[in-house]
Amino acid sequence: MQLQKENILIVDDDVNILELLQRHLQSWNYHIYKAVSVKEAVTILRDTNIDLLITDLKMPEIDGLELIKFVSEHYPTLPKLVVTGYPSAQDSLTSIKSRVVAYLTKPFTKDELKVAINKSLLISKTKYQKKVKLLKKVNDTYGEIIGSSEKINDVVQIIERVKNNKATIFIKGESGTGKELVARAIHYQGKFARAPFVAVNCGGIPENLLESELFGYLKGSFTGAETNRDGFFQAANGGTIFLDEIGNASLAVQSRLLRVLQEKEVVKVGASKAESIDVRIIAATNSNLRDMIQKQTFREDLFYRLTVVEIHVPPLRERKEDIPLLVDKFLLKYGVEYKERFVKVTTEAMEILNRYDWPGNIRELENVIQRAVIMCENIIEIEHLPEHIKYTLDFSSEKLLSLKEIEKQYIQKVLRATGNNKTKAAEILKIDRKTIRQKLSE
Template sequence: MQLRKENILIVDDDVNILELLQRHLQSWNYHVFKAISVKEAVTILRDTSIDLLITDLKMPEVDGSELIKFVSEHYPKLPKLVVTGYPSVQDSLAAIKSGVVDYLTKPFTKDELKCALDKSLKPSEAKELQPKSKSIDINKAYGEIIGNSEKINNVIQVIERVKDNKATIFIKGESGTGKELVARAIHYQGKFSRAPFIAVNCGAIPENLLEAELFGYLKGAFTGAETNREGFFQAANGGTIFLDEIGNASLAVQSRLLRVLQEKEIVRVGATKAEKIDIRIIAATNGNLREMIIKQTFREDLFYRLTVVEIEIAPLRERKEDITLLVDKFLFKYGVEYKDRYIKITQEAMTILKRYNWPGNIRELENVIQRAVIMCDKVINVAHLPEHLKYTLSFSEDELLPLKVIEKQYIEKVLRATANNKTKAAEILGIDRKTIRIKLEE
């Protein structure tokens, strides 16, 4: 079997070196991506499937060693090749410890580069030629999913089973747990990764427009429909559509979705003729669809069609061992974006982050780190964290209290965490705004 030519990312602040490397690599028919800074390289890594990283070490602002560290932790299977004009024993040892396959000193010949290239790509080619093992080697990162807890590993094991087929998948979890990241991992880690991936937040589109946005419409189908227009389903044809907050869809839209799942076809608004589509549907919600079925606001037959495979994402408070890895990811992300350097955090501040229960989950953690990076110089300490993180509930774990007392204290805690934003607090608590108002009055 002939392997595809790899995507190679080259990173160097010297444009002449970039062009030289590009010419050599393209002459061997490799696909080349170029970056003149670590910041640009990180952006490419997030958006593109890269098979080999070639980077300089000495660069202004953030140097190549920080990029190597980032790649080692977040893309552990990606081979790394260092090309530098300032060789040193210390740098060589540090690079090798970080998993660098080879180390080239400038100036180098084309033959030397080819030799280093073959050596760097050999492990990935050997891996591709061998049959996949049933046991998945999960080392901190899987696509954009970060974590090595048992709960995250279980999620990844399910993704490995479903990524190469188009079975309908239902993802459930609290707001901010990363449901869209799981959907993207299912799509981009599988064999359909080159097909479209379309994410639709059903809760963000007005109910009267959702049907037209999903299925498309014909000219004159309703007021304002001045041309024929394709919907999200047509845009995702051949790939994956991710329907977030599916519980917000009206019964009319649910009926149309059922037809899509049963017949593999859609009908545009205002049309009579059906169009066949080949698509994988992934749906998600932070609500309880079973309760909605009882209240007759969600179709039971659609529920069973959507839940061929169910994936449940645990809240962050149930997998606190992942906090360190997540914090490191956000430190690098926002350190490069705002400070052009890798930001560190004190042990005392990290202890507070691990102690907190994160009602807003990963989204709240990212927000806290983003703010702390902006407020600090080079190191985040306790003073840079929000005040509400520094306090725990007023009762101990061994103290037995009435449920209403615990509920009251927790609601007050969430309100403090959201600066008394009742809409946001209700979203975190998984209740509506009216319910939280009633509980506050009580």
């Protein structure tokens, strides 16, 4: 008995090429997904765990290079194999920069295709195994959730309780705290992990399109509806749909969502007949839905349907003991992404990272570490941190200090932030070097 191999997505506007590739790949027992356009490919990538992308470059509307760039940004570990009938030096260069691991020119033989696929998958597995080995250095992980603080442990305990049932879950928290990571952990750590997980940003889809995107539509139901199309709910059938920024949904969409929760069925736009659906709904927002209920912009009955189980994801300022673990995670991530550029953080720089309040939460911390990895040579020092973080002071301590002590601490912090550069420190403090020397001697 042959075991099913990896999932491979092939993208080409030439149906004959798609069929040829499909025959070859199926003869080697791969599981095949096909797309005739970049838009269709992106939909498949979002709904399916793909192990290898094979794509043409020259396609109408959006070309294959745009797909490659999209995959490099959103699925950095996914190997990419380019198959094209119109090779060019520029395309090759762009492909290499986007970490394409193999490049085939049409016409090609079956053996050439097999070699290219084996090479692509082997490189991917080697990188993955290396990454897994490195990730073992980062302790206290639950799926993609990293932390050992009491507040993050509370979140993990709730996930453990709900992961194996399909109760509706509401996740609340500030922007950048990792609400989608919590939703993914609920899905992928439980017994429904092999079913689809579909994430929908309700704030990222225009209001007039959200309804048809969620529930699907029939041909002719509105201008531009040229075919029947399933929505995100149908794509998530049997699994989990994550509705991020649910507060952005219109009252009309809210009404339809209420029906899904009450009747376990959806009605496509333009249809009269309902379709049964088996989907776990996880909703999230950084808005205050209770305030929206008072303003009559969010349905109270929907709110109570959504909040069967509530999970509060704490802001980073309330779990600062997790910052070193998160920093390790991002150093590893960008060390791998930027070709083995593994760097360290000085004690002084880490102290500043620990003291900052992170209004943008984990997303802001990741951006800061990514920038620092790019800017430094081998070690992240204070000078590689953004200005607004370097010069942030924390006066929230309950201990009351004299003005002289506060002045002393501030001068010391500015000197640390400037790498003990007294000239630069004097400019920031609006005093001269002589005054700094005098105060240091005091």
